[in-house]
Amino acid sequence: MPELPEVRVVCKALRQKVLHKRIKDLVILKEKLFKEKNVADFKKALLNKEILNIENRGKHIIIFLSDNIVLLSHLRMEGKYRYYDKPSPEDSHLMARFIFEDNSELHYCDSRMFGTFYLRDLDNYNKILPLSKVANEPNSVNIDEVYKKLKHSDVSIKTKLLDQEIVSGIGNIYIDEALFASKISPLTKSSSLSKEQIAKIIKNAGDIMEISFQKGGTTLFSYESLNNQEGEYQNFLKVHNDKLKECSVCHNPTKKIKVNQRGTYYCPHCQKEY
Ligand SMILES: [Zn+2]
CATH class of the missing domain: 3.20.190.10 (MutM-like, N-terminal)
Incomplete structure (x- = not known):
């Protein structure tokens, strides 16, 4: 997608x-x-x-x-x-x-x-x-407003940040990458995170997606921009990829689980559940 x-x-x-x-x-x-x-x-x-x-x-x-x-x-x-x-x-x-x-x-x-x-x-x-x-994109979203929507929620942070009415544009691949970069487990309840931690995840998501845009996007299954042109960012993914069996930081095995029915990749060693 x-x-x-x-x-x-x-x-x-x-x-x-x-x-x-x-x-x-x-x-x-x-x-x-x-x-x-x-x-x-x-x-x-x-x-x-x-x-x-x-x-x-x-x-x-x-x-x-x-x-x-x-x-x-x-x-x-x-x-x-x-x-x-x-x-x-x-x-x-x-x-x-x-x-x-x-x-x-x-x-x-x-x-x-x-x-x-x-x-x-x-x-x-x-x-x-x-x-x-449709909410604002990560680079222009108001963190105070996002925090207000998350601070009483027991739903996982991954599921909440996929909601396009809270932040727009982050999908399944980039939320996994942003949580990996932020060292936060996708299973963490939204209410357990501080405003600073949420700001960090959203900043990482924005930065990662900007680099991906520069590289023509990510082609894992069937995405093409126009006339069969594929992206290149799949080669730069740090965690959300079946080919990556071990964590690039700690070299322990990464894990694939389901969060709200979405295939989710993370490193249980590097990413803490708060
Ligand atoms: Zn790791």
């Missing part, structure tokens, strides 16, 4: 390919990914609009178009974009096809079909769901 660095890499790749292109046609093959409105409404809103900018907020991709139109795209588990200079044959798992005036095409493919599209405008896109509930 793409996390914050991967979504940032996708946005950057998309900007390089489709900025200032005008949508000539939109072919929707799987209607259920297009939420709230029907296919005709999406087409009516998007046809003849120019793509002005593409940004992210947490794991949401925000496509700003002319006439104040905003399209929100979320990749969820397996969503991928493919760009073609010329009209192209259908990719497998093709869900939607954006055809531009110059006949280039952007395809959205999704083998699991969990991805979503929402139609918004410039006035409402961040005031209503889904974006209204």
